[in-house]
Amino acid sequence: MKVLLLAFLWCCAAAVEAGAQAPPPPSSMPPPAVPPPAVSPPPVSPRGGLLPAPPLAGQAPPAEPSASSDPLGPPNLIMDLSAPRVSITSAFQGESLLVFGMFDPPGEIVVVVEGPPMRETVMRKQRVLGLWLTTGRQLFDDVPSYYFIAASQPLQRLLAGRAGGEILSLEDRMSIIRPVRLGPPARLAEFRGGLVEVKRREGLYPADIGQVPIQGGRLFRADLPFPSRLPEGMYSVRAYLIRDGRIAATVSHPLPVAKVGFSADLAAWSHQEGAFYGMGAIAMALLVGWVGGTIMRRL
Amino acid sequence: MEIYLPIAEQSMNVFVLLALGGAAGLLAGMFGVGGGFLATPLLIFAGIPPAVAVASQANQVIANSVSSLQVQWRRGNVDLRMGLILLLGGMVGSSAGVSLFTWLKRVGQIDFVIAVLYVVMLSAIGLLMLAESSRTYFKRRRNPEAPRGKLHTHYMVHRLPLKMRFYKSKLYISALLPLGLGFVIGILSAILGVGGGFVLVPAMIYLLGMPTGVVIGTSNFQILFVAANVTFLQAMTNRTVDVVLALLLILGGVVGAPIGARLAAKLPGVVLRGLMGLLVLAVAGQLLTDLVRTPASPYSLGTREVLP
Numbered sequence: 076m077k078v079l080l081l082a083f084l085w086c087c088a089a090a091v092e093a094g095a096q097a098p099p100p101p102s103s104m105p106p107p108a109v110p111p112p113a114v115s116p117p118p119v120s121p122r123g124g125l126l127p128a129p130p131l132a133g134q135a136p137p138a139e140p141s142a143s144s145d146p147l148g149p150p151n152l153i154m155d156l157s158a159p160r161v162s163i164t165s166a167f168q169g170e171s172l173l174v175f176g177m178f179d180p181p182g183e184i185v186v187v188v189e190g191p192p193m194r195e196t197v198m199r200k201q202r203v204l205g206l207w208l209t210t211g212r213q214l215f216d217d218v219p220s221y222y223f224i225a226a227s228q229p230l231q232r233l234l235a236g237r238a239g240g241e242i243l244s245l246e247d248r249m250s251i252i253r254p255v256r257l258g259p260p261a262r263l264a265e266f267r268g269g270l271v272e273v274k275r276r277e278g279l280y281p282a283d284i285g286q287v288p289i290q291g292g293r294l295f296r297a298d299l300p301f302p303s304r305l306p307e308g309m310y311s312v313r314a315y316l317i318r319d320g321r322i323a324a325t326v327s328h329p330l331p332v333a334k335v336g337f338s339a340d341l342a343a344w345s346h347q348e349g350a351f352y353g354m355g356a357i358a359m360a361l362l363v364g365w366v367g368g369t370i371m372r373r374l
Numbered sequence: 375m376e377i378y379l380p381i382a383e384q385s386m387n388v389f390v391l392l393a394l395g396g397a398a399g400l401l402a403g404m405f406g407v408g409g410g411f412l413a414t415p416l417l418i419f420a421g422i423p424p425a426v427a428v429a430s431q432a433n434q435v436i437a438n439s440v441s442s443l444q445v446q447w448r449r450g451n452v453d454l455r456m457g458l459i460l461l462l463g464g465m466v467g468s469s470a471g472v473s474l475f476t477w478l479k480r481v482g483q484i485d486f487v488i489a490v491l492y493v494v495m496l497s498a499i500g501l502l503m504l505a506e507s508s509r510t511y512f513k514r515r516r517n518p519e520a521p522r523g524k525l526h527t528h529y530m531v532h533r534l535p536l537k538m539r540f541y542k543s544k545l546y547i548s549a550l551l552p553l554g555l556g557f558v559i560g561i562l563s564a565i566l567g568v569g570g571g572f573v574l575v576p577a578m579i580y581l582l583g584m585p586t587g588v589v590i591g592t593s594n595f596q597i598l599f600v601a602a603n604v605t606f607l608q609a610m611t612n613r614t615v616d617v618v619l620a621l622l623l624i625l626g627g628v629v630g631a632p633i634g635a636r637l638a639a640k641l642p643g644v645v646l647r648g649l650m651g652l653l654v655l656a657v658a659g660q661l662l663t664d665l666v667r668t669p670a671s672p673y674s675l676g677t678r679e680v681l682p
Contacts, residue, residue, distance in 0.1 A: 200672045274670055367624070
């Protein structure tokens with residue numbers, strides 16, 4: 076038993092030392108030998124064949140072995156964030172976080188930030204007898220609550236090769252969200268477009284593509300804009316080093332987003348003990364109304 | 375200065391919220407109605423999710439009515455018997471209303487229903503008030519010593535069974551009348567997040583025929599408990615009561631109400647009612663425009679759920 080544990084720890088240490096291949100789950104690269112299109116992240120199983128496969132996937136023949144066969148081992152890629160977490164306090168009004176890091180040149184960098192997957196309800200209004208009312212709804216599963224992608228070069232150029240399967244532009248990412256109930260593809264596409272539109276308005280899908288400036292050929296940075304209306308949960312920040320259209324190295328960093336302090340206590344209280352929270356709210360209103368009224372009348 | 379609202383899950387300017395509460399309080403002081411009918415649509419315009427706006431506004435109504443009830447009770451302006459019967463209807467109505475609210479929220483029609491109900495209610499009441507006050511105003515100008523007429527007229531509704539005596543209101547009417555009225559106000563209170571004073575007060579005067587003196591106090595009495603019921607049920611079922619939001623609105627209202635009361639003392643009642651009618655119509659007009667005008671985007675998102 077002890078031996079196993081030690082072996083495991085040694086493996087971990089080796090992985091960390093290599094500094095490149097991130098912990099297994101997020102960056103599990105599809106094995107190169109499998110010919111069918113090496114599609115995208117692991118848990119996705121597009122229900123119904125309607126969904127177009129990410130257009131860039133599997134274009135290059137999988138003849139070339141992946142980066143790990145590089146005689147020198149995978150190149151170095153390290154990354155850190157300007158803050159270990161996003162804390163939603165009473166004074167929170169959105170935040171901008173800095174992702175920065177270093178890599179072995181040459182290469183280009185892509186940064187992808189993704190919030191926890193959610194089930195979203197998209198509603199569409201239509202004019203009925205002169206009034207705008209909700210006439211259609213569509214639920215989607217596995218919708219990233221937040222999605223931001225930034226790159227040091229135009230994405231099309233970077234993803235022209237095999238990287239396209241794993242790194243998804245916003246458009247590609249949205250094409251694999253799962254409709255809860257299937258409908259005609261045209262309708263689904265419409266609602267999917269509506270979803271992106273609303274999310275973009277709320278600042279949760281900040282831009283088509285952000286900038287990653289590179290300094291001295293080896294230092295990179297990217298600004299992550301977070302709006303005030305930010306869903307809580309575990310976000311992931313990933314950086315990819317791209318060489319010749321292939322992913323040469325990956326790092327991943329979890330980024331917890333959570334309410335803290337007073338806001339967190341209140342929200343938790345309201346969710347766990349609705350009855351007591353309700354009574355507390357009533358007591359607060361009675362007290363402030365009574366005392367406030369008395370004071371103001373004396374003035 | 376921005377503050378993060380933990381249940382609405384977004385930040386808003388503190389002073390905007392205080393001012394909004396102040397405006398609602400001003401109305402409460404001037405006209406004896408809660409002002410919720412103005413504050414709730416404004417909160418929604420400001421981007422607060424309707425479900426949160428409505429539930430938190432109900433919380434604010436409690437504070438508003440307790441401070442005004444303080445005064446009315448001391449002056450003996452509360453018809454307790456009438457209040458209790460209204461309240462009975464109100465409790466049933468508001469409980470039904472919260473269930474209706476939850477259902478409408480689930481089918482995605484709550485925003486539309488809120489807007490339409492507001493437009494219908496507000497235009498009807500605004501027009502009635504405006505018509506009544508202008509009629510009185512011109513009549514009085516033409517003939518200042520006009521006889522006041524009968525205490526109240528008798529309609530069909532006065533033939534209903536279960537008649538009861540309401541000594542303070544000098545009425546002998548069927549208990550079904552205030553019971554039904556309370557029920558309707560309860561539903562409105564739950565769905566629109568208003569105390570319902572703007573419907574209740576005119577209904578008590580024109581429909582029940584209560585003397586104006588006891589109307590404000592009695593409606594305050596009923597609204598206080600109905601709003602507390604709505605707050606409790608919304609907190610229990612929809613978890614949409616934001617106490618931070620409510621507290622800021624309340625603080626603004628506490629300051630606004632006495633200012634409104636002082637203003638009201640300086641203006642004659644007819645002018646006051648006319649002004650209020652205009653204001654109500656303006657809010658209705660704004661809401662109607664929003665229903666009719668092509669929205670910036672036809673899409674919106676419902677409640678998001680965390681996937682397991």
